[in-house]
Amino acid sequence: MKNKRVKDAYTTKWPGLEGELKAKKINPSSLEVFIRIFKKEKELELWVKNKGDAQFTFLKKITICASSGELGPKRKEGDYQVPEGIYDIPSFNPNSSYFLALKVGYPNKSDKILVDGKRTGGDIMIHGNCVTIGCIPLQDDPVKDVYMLCVEAKNNNTSPRVEIFPCKLTAENIKFLEANFNESTNNFWKNIKPAYIYFETNKSPAKYSINAKGAYVFSN
Numbered sequence: 212m213k214n215k216r217v218k219d220a221y222t223t224k225w226p227g228l229e230g231e232l233k234a235k236k237i238n239p240s241s242l243e244v245f246i247r248i249f250k251k252e253k254e255l256e257l258w259v260k261n262k263g264d265a266q267f268t269f270l271k272k273i274t275i276c277a278s279s280g281e282l283g284p285k286r287k288e289g290d291y292q293v294p295e296g297i298y299d300i301p302s303f304n305p306n307s308s309y310f311l312a313l314k315v316g317y318p319n320k321s322d323k324i325l326v327d328g329k330r331t332g333g334d335i336m337i338h339g340n341c342v343t344i345g346c347i348p349l350q351d352d353p354v355k356d357v358y359m360l361c362v363e364a365k366n367n368n369t370s371p372r373v374e375i376f377p378c379k380l381t382a383e384n385i386k387f388l389e390a391n392f393n394e395s396t397n398n399f400w401k402n403i404k405p406a407y408i409y410f411e412t413n414k415s416p417a418k419y420s421i422n423a424k425g426a427y428v429f430s431n
């Protein structure tokens with residue numbers, strides 16, 4: 212049985228969202244979801260495709276309505292940072308104090324290796340209620356879309372991927388990052404940049420692994 216919040220979301224919003232998918236020639240029963248988050252721009256992008264399609268199709272952009280910390284990865288518990296890197300959505304919380312919540316798979320292998328201190332922290336969520344101490348907060352209405360799409364993708368035995376960047380890694384923004392942040396942080400951004408470039412070029416997520424030093428290694 213669906214939680215009341217989820218049931219209400221499906222009743223009030225799913226028919227319209229299903230129509231948006233079908234307008235993009237996406238079959239909800241074959242749905243895959245890909246999410247990109249840009250901290251500086253305060254944007255969450257939703258991309259969708261059918262299983263077996265080579266490329267994702269842009270569905271919509273949602274405003275991230277509050278922020279904490281600064282640009283740069285999360286490296287320890289209590290630093291109020293929003294993580295950066297490549298994650299999945301391992302679970303959902305329909306009973307969250309922050310309306311509906313989707314867990315971001317932080318810490319990943321890279322975060323565990325590069326932790327600054329003893330504890331990485333955790334419980335990073337995409338959620339409603341528009342407040343944050345390190346999560347990705349949305350207004351309650353649009354978080355319904357993210358929640359339902361990712362639930363449907365999970366029901367199709369696919370795992371939504373989330374890529375979180377400090378900003379869109381354009382030449383202009385890279386100059387800004389190099390001028391305002393330290394070498395170590397910029398080296399991390401250079402390490403994850405291939406994921407950004409690959410998706411921009413191919414509309415498909417890059418294949419990757421994480422090495423013993425915590426670096427992302429891309430193999431496309």
